Amino acid sequence: MPRTTTASNKGKDESVRVVVRCRPMSDKEQESGCERAVDIDVQRRQMSIRRPTGESSQRSSDDTIHNFFFDAVYDWNSQQKNVYEQTARPLVDSVLEGFNGTIFAYGQTGTGKTFTMEGIRSQVELRGIIPSSFTHIFDSISHTTSRQFLVRASYLEIYNESIRDLLSRDQNKRLQLQEHPKEGVHVHDLSSFITKNIQEIEHVMTTGNLNRSTGATNMNEHSSRSHAIFIITVESSEIGMDGKAHIRVGKLNLVDLAGSERQAKTGSTVKF
Numbered sequence: 290m291p292r293t294t295t296a297s298n299k300g301k302d303e304s305v306r307v308v309v310r311c312r313p314m315s316d317k318e319q320e321s322g323c324e325r326a327v328d329i330d331v332q333r334r335q336m337s338i339r340r341p342t343g344e345s346s347q348r349s350s351d352d353t354i355h356n357f358f359f360d361a362v363y364d365w366n367s368q369q370k371n372v373y374e375q376t377a378r379p380l381v382d383s384v385l386e387g388f389n390g391t392i393f394a395y396g397q398t399g400t401g402k403t404f405t406m407e408g409i410r411s412q413v414e415l416r417g418i419i420p421s422s423f424t425h426i427f428d429s430i431s432h433t434t435s436r437q438f439l440v441r442a443s444y445l446e447i448y449n450e451s452i453r454d455l456l457s458r459d460q461n462k463r464l465q466l467q468e469h470p471k472e473g474v475h476v477h478d479l480s481s482f483i484t485k486n487i488q489e490i491e492h493v494m495t496t497g498n499l500n501r502s503t504g505a506t507n508m509n510e511h512s513s514r515s516h517a518i519f520i521i522t523v524e525s526s527e528i529g530m531d532g533k534a535h536i537r538v539g540k541l542n543l544v545d546l547a548g549s550e551r552q553a554k555t556g557s558t559v560k561f
């Protein structure tokens with residue numbers, strides 16, 4: 290999950306952070322006797338991959354375990370709250386300060402990208418990074434009296450090389466990427482909605498998700514092959530010592546990528 294490229298990182302000076310989360314085995318995997326091939330050492334931030342026992346006898350012992358280190362690792366017992374607090378919170382804080390940041394989940398189909406990014410919104414302890422960021426942003430705003438805030442939300446999907454505005458009335462319309470001298474690369478004509486509280490931004494997400502599923506014939510297949518990007522823009526204005534209003538704008542891109550094995554099949558070459 291990359292961090293903001295410009296924010297002050299509160300002691301962690303990398304602009305990109307990569308964390309790994311390993312989900313629990315599904316019932317199906319357990320029933321069919323699947324063997325776990327991954328060990329996670331949270332303290333050492335290390336993940337080890339073992340060759341399955343059937344294969345290891347033919348190889349030297351050096352070849353059986355491979356260790357990898359990350360900025361953080363989360364095992365099958367990890368809680369949504371901890372992932373948010375340790376990995377997403379600092380980045381969202383910097384967006385509130387006027388910097389840009391992106392969080393994306395990458396992995397094969399079924400590895401837990403949607404669970405980590407969105408989770409189950411109706412159950413507090415299962416809420417993923419996106420709904421937790423809603424609560425965080427509006428809680429912070431309600432505790433800040435020195436600045437006026439404006440929060441806008443957009444939601445788009447990239448599928449088969451084309452960009453669809455999930456909040457547009459016309460779901461047949463396709464949008465184009467454009468390069469702007471000030472804004473940089475952006476999606477032309479993408480709608481954005483002012484949201485004043487958690488309920489309003491939740492509603493925006495629900496509307497987008499409905500358009501995502503009604504636009505698809507086979508929802509699972511479709512969502513596994515499409516990228517979804519929820520964009521929150523936080524603008525704030527503060528009266529400075531000079532008596533003038535100073536504006537800051539931060540943008541948070543929250544991305545649920547298509548399954549990594551599917552990306553070649555989507556034919557998507559769109560870059561942000």
Ligand SMILES: Nc1ncnc2c1ncn2[C@@H]1O[C@H](COP(=O)(O)OP(=O)(O)OP(=O)(O)O)[C@@H](O)[C@H]1O
Pocket residue numbers: 311312313315365396397398399400401402403404405512513546547548549
């Ligand atoms: N950390 C976790 N704890 C409990 N269940 C999880 C966890 N991660 C994923 N799951 C479950 O595993 C299943 C697959 O997860 P999910 O749908 O998030 O995968 P995905 O990577 O988004 O797949 P796709 O690329 O097809 O969209 C779901 O039933 C989800 O609830």
